Every structure is written in C-alpha cells, then in structure tokens.
Amino acid sequence: MAKDKTIFLCNDCGYESPKWSGKCPVCGAWNSFVEKVVRSNQTTRMQATNFDRVASQPVVIDNISTDELPRIDMQDGELNRVLGGGLVPGSLVLLGGEPGIGKSTLVLQTVLRLSGRSVLYVSGEESAQQIKLRADRIEHGKSNCMIVCETSLETIFTHIKNTSPELLVIDSIQTICSESVDSSPGSISQVRECTAMLLKFAKENNVPVILIGHITKDGTIAGPKILEHIVDVVIQFEGDQHHLYRVLRSIKNRFGSTAELGIYEMRREGLRQVDNPSELLLGERHSGMSGVAIASAIEGVSPFLIEAQALVSSAAYGTPQRSATGFDIRRMNMLLAVLEKRVGFKLAQKDVYLNIAGGLRVNDPAIDLSVISAILSSNMDVEIEPTLCMAGEVGLSGEIRPVNRIEQRIAEAEKLGFKQIVVPKSNIKRLDMSRFKIEIKPVVKVEEAFRLIFG
Numbered sequence: 001m002a003k004d005k006t007i008f009l010c011n012d013c014g015y016e017s018p019k020w021s022g023k024c025p026v027c028g029a030w031n032s033f034v035e036k037v038v039r040s041n042q043t044t045r046m047q048a049t050n051f052d053r054v055a056s057q058p059v060v061i062d063n064i065s066t067d068e069l070p071r072i073d074m075q076d077g078e079l080n081r082v083l084g085g086g087l088v089p090g091s092l093v094l095l096g097g098e099p100g101i102g103k104s105t106l107v108l109q110t111v112l113r114l115s116g117r118s119v120l121y122v123s124g125e126e127s128a129q130q131i132k133l134r135a136d137r138i139e140h141g142k143s144n145c146m147i148v149c150e151t152s153l154e155t156i157f158t159h160i161k162n163t164s165p166e167l168l169v170i171d172s173i174q175t176i177c178s179e180s181v182d183s184s185p186g187s188i189s190q191v192r193e194c195t196a197m198l199l200k201f202a203k204e205n206n207v208p209v210i211l212i213g214h215i216t217k218d219g220t221i222a223g224p225k226i227l228e229h230i231v232d233v234v235i236q237f238e239g240d241q242h243h244l245y246r247v248l249r250s251i252k253n254r255f256g257s258t259a260e261l262g263i264y265e266m267r268r269e270g271l272r273q274v275d276n277p278s279e280l281l282l283g284e285r286h287s288g289m290s291g292v293a294i295a296s297a298i299e300g301v302s303p304f305l306i307e308a309q310a311l312v313s314s315a316a317y318g319t320p321q322r323s324a325t326g327f328d329i330r331r332m333n334m335l336l337a338v339l340e341k342r343v344g345f346k347l348a349q350k351d352v353y354l355n356i357a358g359g360l361r362v363n364d365p366a367i368d369l370s371v372i373s374a375i376l377s378s379n380m381d382v383e384i385e386p387t388l389c390m391a392g393e394v395g396l397s398g399e400i401r402p403v404n405r406i407e408q409r410i411a412e413a414e415k416l417g418f419k420q421i422v423v424p425k426s427n428i429k430r431l432d433m434s435r436f437k438i439e440i441k442p443v444v445k446v447e448e449a450f451r452l453i454f455g
Contacts, residue, residue: 008033009188014226027225036189037182072167072208075113078264078273079106081300082235082248084256087167090206091255092199094173094228096213096221097237102246102264102271103212104171105134106237109270111169112140119144120165124151124175124185138270151185153178153194157201165207170198172212174222191223195230228252238361239266245359246271260300263360278304278416282357291378294389295370296409296421297362303405303412305389307357308367310374312350320349326356327371328363335372335394342398343446345376366403368394369422372446373453382454389413390422390449398446402426414438422449 008017011034013027020033071086080086087093097103104126111119112135123131128147148159153176160168170176176194177185184190195211202209211231214222221228228234232254239246248262264271282294282305291310296303308327315321324332332354339345352375356362369392377384391409393401403409406427413421414436425442433440443449 005037007036009036010224011188012225014188014192014224034188072114072117074110076110076273077275078248078262079110082250082260082262083233084250084253084260087208087210088232088255089208090202091208091232092195092202092230093208093210093233093235094213094221094231095210095235095237096215098215101237101239102266103237105138106246106248106264106271107169107171107210107212108134109138109140111145111167112138112143114167115142115144117144117166118163119146119167119169120160120163121145121147121169121171122156122159122176123147123149123171125172137268151175151177153197160201168198168202168207168209170209170211172214173198173227174214186222188224191227192230195227199230239359245274247360257300261302276304277302278306278412282307282416288383290381290383291374293370293374293377293384294418295367296389296391296413297364297367298405298409299362299364303408305412305416305418306360306362306367308370308374309355309357310371310378311353312347312375312379315349315351321351321353323352324354326359326361327354327367331368332371334396335368336375338394338396338398338446339372339376343450345379347375347379350379365393366391366409368392369400369446369449373449376450376454380454384453385420387417387419388422388453389418389420390453392422392424392443392449394446400424400443400445400449406431410436410438410440422452 008020010024010027010029011032012029013024015024015026017033023030024032071088073086074080074083095103095107108121108131111121128149131147146163146165150156150159173191173195174186177190178194178197181189181193198209198211201207216222233250234252236249236251237246238249244266246264246266248264250258250260252258263274263277265274293308295306295308297306322329322333336347336352340347354371354375369390372394373384373390391403391406393403395401402424406423410421410423418438420439420441422441422443425444428440428442441452443452
C-alpha cells in the first residue's frame with residue numbers, strides 16, 4: 001500500500017518542493033514554504049463540477065471572432081468603470097480589502113440592484129439573518145438574490161445545480177473548503193484548489209463569479225500569489241475607517257484598464273457613489289493658511305482636484321522626521337533633495353510632514369509641483385492664492401516635465417471656479433488656450449514656478 005508523503009508549498013507562488021528551503025527558487029521569497037501531507041488515496045479533483053461540458057477543439061486564429069465581449073450592467077457607474085464597462089460573463093473577479101472596509105456591503109448592494117438576474121450569494125462568514133439586516137439598511141427594490149450560508153464547496157455546487165444562477169458571489173474564498181483537499185479552510189492548498197474549481201465552473205458555464213477575499217497585514221490578498229494569477233480581475237477596496245470615503249482600485253483586469261478608480265462615500269444606508277470627487281476632496285478654503293496647495297490629478301479617466309497639505313518645523317530632536325500620508329515617502333525625499341540642490345532651500349534640519357486630504361492615495365506624478373509648493377509655503381509661512389491650482393512633474397534637475405491629458409486637468413479646475421493654473425510649458429505647444437477662461441501660466445523650471453506662485 002502506498003504511503004503518505006510530505007511536500008512543501010511556497011505561500012507566494014505555489015511552487016512544490018520535496019524538502020523545505022529558506023528561499024523559494026522560483027519567486028525568491030524567504031520563509032514562504034509550508035508543510036503539506038499528501039495522502040495516497042486523496043482524490044485530485046471533485047466530481048461535483050461535472051456540468052454539461054463542451055469538448056474543446058483547436059481553432060485557427062483567423063477564424064476566432066473578435067467581437068467585443070458582452071457586459072453585464074451592474075447598475076453602479078463607479079463599479080462598471082473599474083471593471084472596464086461592466087461584468088464580463090464567465091469572468092472570475094476577486095475583491096480584496098481590509099476587515100470592515102465595506103466589501104460585503106458593496107457587493108450586496110450591487111447584486112440587490114440586479115432585479116432582472118438571479119443571483120446566488122454564498123456566505124461563509126455571516127448568517128442569513130445578518131445579511132438580511134444589512135440588506136434592510138440598503139435601499140433596494142424587488143430582488144432575485146438568493147442567500148445560502150455554506151462553507152463546503154461540494155454542497156455549494158449542488159445548490160448551483162439546483163438554482164442555476166446567472167451570477168455567483170462567494171463571501172469569502174478563505175472560508176470555503178473542499179473535501180478533496182486534506183487541510184483546514186483558508187490554507188494555501190484549500191484556497192488554490194477551490195479557486196481553480198470555481199474558475200472551471202465559470203468558464204464552462206459562462207457564469208460570472210465574484211470572490212471576496214481577505215488581505216494580510218502587509219496589504220496583500222491572503223493566500224498564494226497564484227490566486228491573483230488565476231482570476232481575471234483583481235480589485236482592491238481601500239480606505240481609512242476614520243474617513244467616510246472608500247476607493248475602488250483595479251490592480252489586474254484582463255478586460256479593461258488597470259488605471260481606473262472608483263470613489264464611494266460610506267453612509268448608514270450603504271455606499272454612495274461620488275460623482276464629483278473634487279468637491280469632496282478639497283477642504284474648506286480658509287484664507288491665510290500656509291502649507292496648502294491644490295493639484296489637478298487624474299486617476300484612470302477621471303480628473304479631480306486634491307489638496308496637498310504640508311507642515312515644516314524645526315527638528316525637535318537630532319534626526320529630522322519625514323512622514324507622508326497618501327504619497328510615496330521616497331518620492332517626497334527626492335523632491336526635498338531637489339528643493340535643496342536646485343532651488344537652495346535648506347530643509348535638512350527641518351521636520352517635514354505631508355498629507356493628501358481626504359484619505360486618498362494618489363500615484364499621479366503631476367502632483368509633484370503642488371507637493372513642493374505646499375512644503376515651501378509652510379516653510380516660509382506664506383499663503384498660496386486659494387484660486388490657484390497646479391499640475392506638473394518635477395525632474396531631478398529642477399525642470400517641470402509635461403503631464404498627460406492636460407486639457408482635462410485645466411477643464412476640471414475651471415469648472416470648480418479656479419482662476420489660475422500653473423502647467424508645464426511643454427504642454428501648451430498644441431493647446432488651444434482660447435477655449436479656456438481660466439488663466440494658464442506655463443513654467444519651465446521650479447524657480448520660475450515659485451516666482452509665479454509666491455510673487
């Protein structure tokens with residue numbers, strides 16, 4: 001009789017090794033191997049997924065249709081945009097986020113709006129009564145959403161066969177387990193195998209599946225890294241529990257762009273879409289305040305204005321402190337070096353604190369100019385004109401580099417009542433300035449920008 005054997009699995013990439021190793025030879029991760037016992041009589045795959053399958057056949061590439069994939073309207077403009085125009089039938093979507101951020105609320109309020117489609121909502125964490133209480137808080141009409149509380153994948157597939165849903169929701173994938181895998185729910189092997197079986201079901205039956213996933217303390221989705229490779233779309237739901245705003249960000253999307261961003265406001269009755277994030281992300285414009293600069297940023301296709309806040313003070317201790325919230329701390333240090341080397345402002349013995357208002361994290365390099373302007377404003381204790389905003393990337397030589405989609409940035413600033421905008425001079429070569437009423441001020445170097453901003 002065959003004996004059981006022990007293998008070691010890499011947490012990050014799923015690589016199997018007959019012996020433990022400190023470093024994974026495939027992905028290079030340290031201390032990522034976990035032990036797993038493989039039993040001799042263990043079945044490799046469950047039989048419950050044997051739906052009516054169509055045998056695959058090789059097809060000549062010229063005969064493959066390239067018609068645009070049909071999309072399912074989720075009745076949510078922000079979610080539709082992040083998904084690339086809607087949910088693709090047969091796709092596998094993974095939604096991750098911190099505990100209590102609102103993942104289940106977002107998915108539940110979305111499926112409750114799909115009155116014309118049958119939805120099976122599988123909950124492995126909450127009871128049906130808890131879900132009903134949350135649904136009662138959310139404004140919705142008549143819904144065809146069916147709730148089942150189950151953690152066994154075999155039983156879930158039985159429910160799927162009996163109800164034939166048009167959309168399947170799993171909340172969450174870390175609580176689901178299969179009898180064909182000899183390990184506890186949430187383990188590397190369970191998450192990987194259950195996701196693979198759900199992917200097989202989605203592709204063979206053309207039914208979209210939404211998986212809700214936990215994240216680790218590092219901010220990455222719990223489970224093996226291969227989980228993100230298996231699914232079609234990975235969406236991160238971000239935000240600070242102390243702020244009302246939530247950000248839906250696409251990390252991977254096989255059917256659309258990964259640069260899209262959706263913004264929601266958390267309320268008692270659920271998540272409300274923020275149609276104009278600029279008005280919410282801008283704080284009250286108090287006169288006489290230094291260290292505040294307005295930037296015209298773009299995430300995905302949406303332009304919006306954000307407020308960069310800086311505080312510069314003398315170092316109370318020997319080592320100056322550097323802190324940034326919503327902005328890359330390494331890029332802030334680079335901008336401080338540019339200020340000192342190219343412009344001549346000595347900040348080596350100063351504490352510098354930077355914050356992007358609203359709890360939003362922005363990766364657009366066009367906010368560089370507003371960041372250094374806010375820092376300089378706080379250092380000199382001089383107010384920046386409240387009706388002025390700016391957009392520009394700062395290079396290491398102190399030049400203001402051009403940014404993309406400058407027309408949309410200018411139009412957004414004009415729509416919100418700003419009178420002046422500072423932009424890179426390279427951006428106005430092909431720009432029709434006559435169509436804008438806002439005063440456009442082109443600059444080439446950081447010193448030139450500072451003369452315009454501070455006089």
